Amino acid sequence: MNILLIILLVSFPPEDKIKINNVWMRTSSQNMATALYFTIENTSEKADTLFRVDSDIAGKVEIHETYSQGDMMGMQKVDFLAIKSKKILELKPGSYHVMLMKLKEDVNDGDKENFVLHFKQAGEINVTATAKKSN
Amino acid sequence: MNKIFTILISIILLLSISCKEKLPLDKDLTKKNYNLINQEGEDVVFPEIIKGHIIVMGFIYTHCPDICPMTTHNMYLTQKKLKEDGIDDVKFVALSFDPDRDLPEVLRKFAEIRELDFKSWTLLTGDRTTVNELMKRFDVRAIKTDENLDEDGILEYSMMHTDRISLIDENGRLRKNYKGSTLNIEEIVNDIKTLMD
Numbered sequence: 001m002n003i004l005l006i007i008l009l010v011s012f013p014p015e016d017k018i019k020i021n022n023v024w025m026r027t028s029s030q031n032m033a034t035a036l037y038f039t040i041e042n043t044s045e046k047a048d049t050l051f052r053v054d055s056d057i058a059g060k061v062e063i064h065e066t067y068s069q070g071d072m073m074g075m076q077k078v079d080f081l082a083i084k085s086k087k088i089l090e091l092k093p094g095s096y097h098v099m100l101m102k103l104k105e106d107v108n109d110g111d112k113e114n115f116v117l118h119f120k121q122a123g124e125i126n127v128t129a130t131a132k133k134s135n
Numbered sequence: 136m137n138k139i140f141t142i143l144i145s146i147i148l149l150l151s152i153s154c155k156e157k158l159p160l161d162k163d164l165t166k167k168n169y170n171l172i173n174q175e176g177e178d179v180v181f182p183e184i185i186k187g188h189i190i191v192m193g194f195i196y197t198h199c200p201d202i203c204p205m206t207t208h209n210m211y212l213t214q215k216k217l218k219e220d221g222i223d224d225v226k227f228v229a230l231s232f233d234p235d236r237d238l239p240e241v242l243r244k245f246a247e248i249r250e251l252d253f254k255s256w257t258l259l260t261g262d263r264t265t266v267n268e269l270m271k272r273f274d275v276r277a278i279k280t281d282e283n284l285d286e287d288g289i290l291e292y293s294m295m296h297t298d299r300i301s302l303i304d305e306n307g308r309l310r311k312n313y314k315g316s317t318l319n320i321e322e323i324v325n326d327i328k329t330l331m332d
Binding site for chain 2 (some may be wrong): 135
């Protein structure tokens with residue numbers, strides 16, 4: 001029975017309920033801050049929440065949103081991001097982003113860095129971001 | 136001879152009116168000098184350092200992860216487009232409104248990692264009072280938010296600030312303001328060409 005289950009799982013692996021795409025971060029220098037961006041697609045029947053991001057290259061990591069007030073722009077920490085069932089949430093410049101503070105090293109154009117995204121339902125998802133100068 | 140002279144004067148006047156219509160803002164920035172420091176730690180006087188050049192000026196702080204890098208990158212893209220069009224004498228200035236943290240070496244590193252060339256770019260900081268006075272001249276505001284002490288007792292904060300890139304003409308006059316993070320590159324390049332006509 002166990003062997004049959006293994007064969008089935010190998011032949012038909014469960015589909016990822018959360019898909020992460022377009023992972024990138026902006027170049028920055030040691031001790032400074034930068035932002036990590038990606039798209040979250042929730043293909044499951046349930047809503048999910050991103051509540052933490054881990055990184056080896058940052059001393060502190062927070063989920064943030066950029067907001068505008070008249071001609072002024074600011075940003076604030078958010079505790080989590082909710083992604084409704086069958087919906088896509090985009091973390092992008094001028095909007096939601098993961099703020100990486102106190103960088104332990106320079107992040108140069110083309111560098112690749114690993115992150116762990118923590119979701120309430122989907123659990124841990126490992127991603128790799130490529131650093132870019134672009135907007 | 137008189138007829139040719141009249142025609143020439145009329146053409147000059149028409150061109151001047153056309154430029155004025157396209158860039159109606161005209162604020163003289165040369166009435167007061169501001170003593171600042173550049174990314175090399177050298178004393179510089181604003182607007183003395185910009186006179187004689189068209190200037191694209193951005194307002195930033197280097198701890199900003201999102202908006203200010205977008206503003207800086209838009210200035211970089213403006214320079215790139217101008218170069219493609221054969222224009223390489225426009226200068227780029229970024230003034231930090233966070234002088235407590237943005238020391239010259241921090242500004243230099245911020246520029247180097249973004250491969251900004253110091254032949255065309257100047258990054259400015261200075262004492263808090265002078266920086267505030269200059270920002271006021273541009274109607275740019277910046278307020279510290281989310282202030283707290285980290286585990287080492289160092290003050291951390293974000294800043295809410297005006298999202299701004301400004302265009303200054305060769306005579307040190309402010310001619311147009313743009314939203315820095317979402318700058319339309321085509322628009323500012325066309326405005327620069329209008330100033331050059």
